[in-house]
Every structure is written in C-alpha cells, then in structure tokens.
Amino acid sequence: MNTWSLTEAAEAVANRQVTAVDLLQSCLAAIDSHEAAINATIWIDREGAMQAAEAADRAVASEAPLGPLHGVPLAHKDMYYQAGKVSTCGSGIRGGWVADRTATVLDRLHQAGSITFAGLNMAEFAQNPTGHNSHHGDCHNPWNLPFITGGSSSGSGAAVAARFAFGALGSDTGGSIRLPASACGVTGLKPTQTRVSRAGVMPLSFSADNVGPLVRTARDCARVMSVIAGHDPADPTSAQEPVQDYEAGLSGDLRGVRIGLVSNPGLAGVDDAIVAAISAAADVLRQRGAVVVPVELPDMDAVAAYGGIISRCEGAAIHARWMRERPGDYAVHLSGRLYPGYAIPATYYIEALSARGPLLRSFCGTVFGGLDAIMLPTIPTVLPTLEATSMEIGQPGAEERFMAVSINTRPFNYLGLPAISIPCGFDPAGLPIGLQLVARPFAEARLLTLADAYQRDTRWHEALPPL
C-alpha cells in the first residue's frame, strides 16, 4: 500500500479495503527502514497517531460520515502550529517553543479526517532552497543521498518520495514547495497568493508566503486544495474568491489549451538533460491536444529586482530581535543572508510593493493574453550536492550555486501566480527533473487539469526511490 497515492489511500479506507491503522503502520515502517539515511523528520507522535487512527477506524465501522481525507496519515513541515505542541520551525532558537494555537490549515485537514503524525525537517526558518539544516541535520535526497532535496520544505519532499507519508504541507516564499517537489520527484503546488490561509503558520515574508501540498499526483493536490483553500477570518489577507471543486475538473482533455514554452535564456534550462526532459513533456501535452508555442517572459529583470527586496526586508524585520540578541544561534548562512536586509531603505521596499500590481497586470496581459499557461523547468540545472552548496563550509562558488537553485521559482512568488511542479524525467545522476506549470491568478484548477492530463500519459510520478 505504500505505492498508493493519497487519494487511493483515502478511497481504500472509505471502501474498507484497508484500515487507517494499516496505513499508519506502513508509513512508520518506511520511516523505521530509511529515516536514518534521509533525516526527513524532526518529531514523530506514534502514540497519538495510533490513537487517532484507531478512532478513524471506529468511525468507519460505525458508518459515520467520512471526510475526503479520512484516516490518511500526513506529516507536515514543522512550522504549522498545533496548540500545546512544539513547533521548531527547523531552528535551534525555537527548539522548545510551544504554540498557543493551531494553524487553520491543520484544523481543516483534521476536520477532513487526516491524521498528523510527524513534523518534518525543513530549512531553518524556511530560509534556504537546498535542505541544509545545521540544527536538525541536513535532509538527504532519497534518490541519491549526497544530493540536495531542495528546500525549504526539504522533509516534505523527501518524506513523500520515500513513502513516509501520503502527503505533506510545505510552504513557498521563493520556491520552497516546488523545489523539493522537483528534486524529490513528487507533485507540489504553490497556490495563488492569498488563496490559502496562513493563520498559525510561521511567517518568512508576509507578502510572498504561501501554503500548499506536496503529494504524489495532481489528483492528490486537488483533493488537499479542496480542503485547505478558501477565506479564513483568522487570516484577513486570505482571498474571498470561491473555491472550485478541483477534482471535478480533472478531465484529461487538453484540446484547445494553449501553453507557452518559456524561451528566456537561463530560465528555459541550462543543462541538456533538463532541456530534453522539458521538450519531451511538451510533446506529451501536445499529444493530449494542447498547442505548445514558444514564449519569452517579459520584465524578468524588474521582477527579480523587486521580488528580492521584499522578501529580504520582511525576513529581516521578522528576525530583528533574535539577530540583535542571539545571532550566533542561527546557521552561518542564515544570519549571513538576513544581515543585508537591514540596510535596504524603506523607500525601496515600498517601491517594490507598489510595482507589484502593475507588473502583474502587465505580465498577465502580455503572457496570458493568448496563453492559458506557461511551462519551464522548476530547476534549470541538474541538482548539486549538499556539499557543493554548503555555505557553512565555505565551498568556492557555494553562494552562487545555492541561489541558482531557485531562479525559476522566485519570479512567480513576486507575481503571486499559482505554479505546480510535477516529475518529468531523471538526470544522469538518477535524480528527478521537475516541470513547472504556471497560470493566471486563481487558475489552480487549470494547472491541476494540465498536470493530471500529463500524469495520465507518463509514469514519472509513480517511480520509487532506490532505497
């Protein structure tokens, strides 16, 4: 059963093919076998999860109404607060910090019947794109252990890939859902900015933070999004837009859909294996009826300039007290990256915020005037190793390789657009390659339909790491 997707597992519980206890035991068995090598978890609540699974099975036996995730074990990036429980945020500073409230998204997932049984490894305070963590140990890629998992939701990507959990929440401020989804060979969705509540979730950058799922399939994504999306009074910034039935739209039909294949130098892919995988993915989408044409994205210099200002200023402001009082408790790379944010003038920050709306309008008008979506690699290069990107040990060029990982994902955080990463091949080192699809605001259903159609004709998302 550990080859099942989240939706297959939920259906199996509902149909009494399997119990919630069985599902949980399969996850715990995978963890017991491979956690020592991968280091994807920070805490595991075996006893509490088993009690919840037994209660879920009693509900099935009593023929009580079941939620869409009933009995499914999930584990989440350790920055989703649960009242009365420690949430480390991947840090040493919050190593013993106990939350006084529960994140709205966890409440919604629990109401839908899922069981949260573990907190997952992550970059310290969600602040790196590789998966390095000097407090809880680096997370290792299940496909090839010396390589990065992508970050910051490193444990979420690795845990879903290694079948430690049927799904996980990550967060995405510059690519932190899509990067580990790509690097670990799973499916990850960054929703439209404001689509999902952030109440009870550790902030990194208020303007660019997003909550979303890492799971095995586009259908799994649709299932989770139908549960977590929608306005939340506890998060006044969450959108009032109605939530679609994302699963209902998964028709496999792409006839007439127009997709732009990004041609900007660098963004289109740097390494041959990446370019070839994206080209092959375009062919699959064409065979499904889509029209794929080249497109050059406008304003990327402006988006990079402004986007970097916002996240650095907001991150610096959030961490100012600890940077004053206990800077030595951060990883070297993190305090190093936070520091310049304190020197950026407020006028730059305000100008960067002010440009966001006009640039989004311009981008959508130019790109989506004649296209329904765009496609490009999630990561434009083959994956580097943990060692090559470690800023702690001062490898030459590590800072450049470190930041190059997220060059294709950051623009869509500034623009606030929804984006999904799905597996589309493997590089010469046996590591997954991710295809990123991006669409208009609130077009998550469009992205899920595209991704689901692609996954009907490919098997990349079903591959298992050679553990």
Added chain:
Amino acid sequence: MPNLEQPVAAGQADPFLAEIQAYVATWHGIIVPNDPARRLAADLASTIKAFEAQRARLRFEDEPSSFEAALRDMKEGA
C-alpha cells in the same frame, strides 16, 4: 561601490561595507555576524544597481491594495 571581485573579510577596509555596517548598527543595533554576511552586504551594490535600473520604467502606484485588486482582475474569465 565595492570591488565585488575581491573577497570581503573581517577587518578589510571597504568604504561601502563600512557604511552598511555603521547604518545597520545605528538603526537596528545589529552587528555583522560573520564573513558570509560581509560578502552579501557588499553585494548590496549589485542590488542597488538592479533596482536603479528599473527607475523611470514604472510610475509610483498611488492606489491602495493594487496587488490584491490585480490578482482579482487578472484571473481567468475576469
């Protein structure tokens, strides 16, 4: 502007970096924590250059909540 080709190490005289360090200490009470911080602070010169390159491209947006309005206005079928 600093010379970005040269590594910036603790104690090295770099007027731009010295200015940054003084500013951050004065306004935030934060002391530069390590060499990566010095290197990345020195690299603010390229941040300024990239930002200034956008000058005159866009006028300052003077309407409130323009980003959230743009998200709504730019959705499919809007």
